[in-house]
Amino acid sequence: MRMPITIIAAASALALAAPLHAKTIDVAAGEGAQTRLQEALILAEPGDTVQLGAGRFLLTDGLSLDVNGVTLRGAGMDASVLDFTGQKGAGEGLLVTSDEVTLRDFAVENTRGDGIKSKGADNVVYYRIRVTWTGGPKETNGAYGIYPVSSTGVLVDGCKVSGASDAGIYVGQSKAITVRYNYVEQSVAGIEIENSRDALVTGNLVTRNTGGILVFDLPNLPVMGGGNTRIADNLVIANDTPNFAPKGNIVAGVPRGTGVMIMANELIDVTGNTLVANPTGQVMVVAYPKPFTDKTYNPLPRGVWIVNNTYVGGGDDPQLPGGDQLKAAFGGALPPVLWDGLGEAPLASGGDDARALSLNLPAQGAGAELARPAPLTLARAMPQIVPVAPGASVPRPPKPGAPSALDARARP
């Protein structure tokens, strides 16, 4: 958020001071839920909890929250359901535009647009939230399930998303992010980190999506230069749902069967993941493929490490131009790592991590017909030795992840 520092200071002071008089506003399901819940979200003051009862809240319009330091809490992700099946207006189910907000223990179903969006909402916590489109994967489903954007400090923990027509969990133009212990299925992208820095994506299960975990950097956006992101210890399994994204979206270009995909970005660590049966490519590292004019944008991947991952199957039904011939040339399955040959070659820890196919594209934006595919053994990832004058501190990027202060709001 581009608020003046004085206002931020005042707001945080308010958020910290408020719990002294914090109150709980109970909202039950039933007649007039739209008005009663929205009024509670408007009249809540910093530190307050808006507590949803068990049951199904039938809603006709998007809800919004614009008060700092409020907790919206349900009786459980299967007990308190915000049902937007009858939604008429607004771009999302719930919109949060204030800082230090905690959303926990409720579900959002069948929104027309995105499930829950938080924009310019620093230090937001999503804990045990469920976002579901109950009709399964469909182009007419909303785009994003959980959608924090333009924020510093994001924690998404223990959530479940199913059926998003873009990304189940999408974090955009943000920094200091943790996405952990979530379960995303039947979406086009399971988890997508876009134009963001310092993200930790760990311990998630992403399965039956088109692509499992995507880390993208795109041109012409207010925030660019994505990187310093760690994809660690995730289960990325059988992401084989046909791509059902509307054509104009960047994720519409993600091949069915992608495990982890890094596009552009710098300093990305893919570590300790278990990748099972992703039929196009278990790990893909590529440049932004489209023409662009933005001179400040770097379309190439740089500094990608692929270390200590476990691979089972995969690469056996690649949705790539000439995929069948490639597959035959490699004896029935592509190697675990696919690289388009642009930018810096990924580095690996050896073993399966180092087994790669390079498309050897001649230049950014070149079409697949110019590919000269060839096997490649990735060079070994070694800790970088940075010469430092005696007494000087070693320059280090910040540790990826949300501020640890957010953990206290993500506990049972």
Next chain:
Amino acid sequence: MRAIAAALLLSAAVLAAKPAPRQVNDTAVMAASFPQTLAEFGFFTDDAGTRPAAGVTPYRLQTPLWSDGAEKSRYLYVPRGKQARAQGDGLLDLPVGSALIKHFAFAGKLIETRVLLHRADGWVALPYVWDAGQTGAKLALAGRRIDLVTPAGQAISYGVPNKNQCKDCHNLAGITMPIGPKAYNLSAQWLGSFAKAGRLDKVPQVSRRIPLWEDRASAPVAAAARGYLDANCAHCHNPQGAASNSGLYLGWLEQDPLALGMNKRPVAAGRGAGSHEFDIVPGDPDSSILVYRFTSTEGGVAMPELGRESRDREAEPVIRAWIAGMR
């Protein structure tokens, strides 16, 4: 902050006269509370909200925001002894204590009135819904759905925004702000008379003015279209607005063709992009996401996201012609 302001103004509130005022109740404008009825503000001397009180000046925009064909009347209140300040082409700077009042009517019947109040700690937006007898309007903090028929004859579920949705549009860098009036969307004549009346410090220099919407057939199509986009889209689609992350900026003063959408790919449009790849494809309105979303009424696709349940059939040809004429 609300609590502090309340404490400061408590004494004033106690002293304020309770009966329906026939002049503007500055305490209601300024106090930290949400008045339950529109009448409490005293912006109008009659219950039907037709006769503005002293200091409440009607105005019109060259090209307005379209809201399902609602007939709108706009008023600006600047407290006695204070003055609005001109800021070049842009927004008039209204002093603390000012208010903007907008009536929405269908078939001559008032549906809702939205007020924007400039309080000591910032702007506050509140929606009021009129009763069936047109005798008064009550606060509707959580918004409302009202079934009505548009001037085009279409039955819709009209959405009165809730207080937070007011801010979705009236939001600049996270702070509630008026969207207008901007000098470039006001007539020179109105600005002149407002200044002459002493309510505005000077007549602002306007380099290029948005054409009158009624003159769209004779105005250059780009000016008519850009004026419409400014009034209908740019409150979110600007670098500090609710749609800042889209990179699509549709303000009147925007000059970068890419920011205006030409050959620009969508970012987080989701299914709003339909089967299209670019916000605007010069020369090809049918392939442009902007036209696709502007002509849709489906939640999750339709733009603007709020305040449009039906299609603006008068504006659609203008936007299409503008894009069709691009090379």
